[in-house]
Amino acid sequence: MLYEHVIRPALFCLDAERAHGLTMSMMSAAQALGFGRLFMKSIPEDPVEVMGLKFPNRLGLAAGLDKNGEAVDAFGALGFGFIETGTVTPSAQPGNPKPRLFRLVSEQSIINRMGFNNHGAENLVKNVTGRRYKGILGINIGRNNTTPLEKAGDDYAACLRTVYDSADYVTVNVSCPNTPGLVKLQDAGSLKPLLTKILTERDTLAAEKGRKVPVAVKISPDLQKDALLAAADVIAECGADAVIATNTTTSRDSVSGNPLSSENGGLSGAALRDKSTEAIRILNGHLQKKIPIIGVGGVFSGADAKEKIEAGASLVEIFSSLIYRGPGVVKKILRELK
Numbered sequence: 001m002l003y004e005h006v007i008r009p010a011l012f013c014l015d016a017e018r019a020h021g022l023t024m025s026m027m028s029a030a031q032a033l034g035f036g037r038l039f040m041k042s043i044p045e046d047p048v049e050v051m052g053l054k055f056p057n058r059l060g061l062a063a064g065l066d067k068n069g070e071a072v073d074a075f076g077a078l079g080f081g082f083i084e085t086g087t088v089t090p091s092a093q094p095g096n097p098k099p100r101l102f103r104l105v106s107e108q109s110i111i112n113r114m115g116f117n118n119h120g121a122e123n124l125v126k127n128v129t130g131r132r133y134k135g136i137l138g139i140n141i142g143r144n145n146t147t148p149l150e151k152a153g154d155d156y157a158a159c160l161r162t163v164y165d166s167a168d169y170v171t172v173n174v175s176c177p178n179t180p181g182l183v184k185l186q187d188a189g190s191l192k193p194l195l196t197k198i199l200t201e202r203d204t205l206a207a208e209k210g211r212k213v214p215v216a217v218k219i220s221p222d223l224q225k226d227a228l229l230a231a232a233d234v235i236a237e238c239g240a241d242a243v244i245a246t247n248t249t250t251s252r253d254s255v256s257g258n259p260l261s262s263e264n265g266g267l268s269g270a271a272l273r274d275k276s277t278e279a280i281r282i283l284n285g286h287l288q289k290k291i292p293i294i295g296v297g298g299v300f301s302g303a304d305a306k307e308k309i310e311a312g313a314s315l316v317e318i319f320s321s322l323i324y325r326g327p328g329v330v331k332k333i334l335r336e337l338k
């Protein structure tokens, strides 16, 4: 109520990225003041084991909101069973020129072309070290804009090494439409050598450190069915531990009436819901539980989360609903899921 009638109207008066910056500052301040700790015991317990990890519950924060891992305790205090930080790249980078974030309010959707703005993998490790959050921490990694596509594997391997000790799981992001060429890495011919390199590095680190960190691969909803199935085969055969479906879409079919639909970037929120659920359904039919699926895209309610789970997801993540519905949406979805 407070969020929908007071806080959201105030935030939505601001440019989308300023509102996002303000929200992140408030979350970081809440964390610094120790408010997160007060609610820490309130992570609702509905445990589930996925990728060999015990998740307190099935609902997580999707990548891109806490890109630098600055407010894990504060987001954790909202009740999330897991939090995916990042995307981080080996070196810090500013991302694309502003404006690069747009709200399509009547469609409860967002278009972004942030372009992996982040402070670098080492900075994220500093931020999350010493966290009090007791849920699962994912770290999502990507390639720097300036790294040629054929050297992408070096960036992912470097990030993996940097974040390895801090992560419960790591996500390989090959599906962001805002980093030139990135989505081409999903073509089976590129994906196989890339994942082989990353997972060989993971196995080396696991042997060195005596702890195997699961690796998930996040894919785009824009892959045609054949390409999606080919990517799924490569992901499973290379030994990745999960697939995350999906990232944002470049399609504008579901928002074509909105003047902001002509903005370049990835679309998320309610307008992505059916497309991401369909990708999960296709993956589930094909993978036959070989590896788990983490579902994301347009989840605003327990019913939406259930739909993703019925389509084949073992875990569910949210981003846009937190912007439109506020922090209370986390516990609401969890209550409705039980």
Ligand SMILES: Cc1cc2nc3c(=O)[nH]c(=O)nc-3n(C[C@H](O)[C@H](O)[C@H](O)COP(=O)(O)O)c2cc1C
Pocket: 062, 063, 064, 065, 067, 086, 087, 101, 110, 111, 112, 114, 116, 140, 173, 176, 218, 246, 247, 248, 267, 268, 269, 270, 272, 296, 297, 298, 299, 317, 318, 319, 320, 321
């Ligand atoms: C502003 C913004 C930034 C995002 N940044 C990232 C990112 O850095 N890495 C990533 O894997 N996904 C990123 N995403 C995609 C989300 O993680 C998620 O896959 C997508 O928004 C669909 O979920 P939703 O409909 O609940 O928002 C971003 C999404 C938004 C709206």
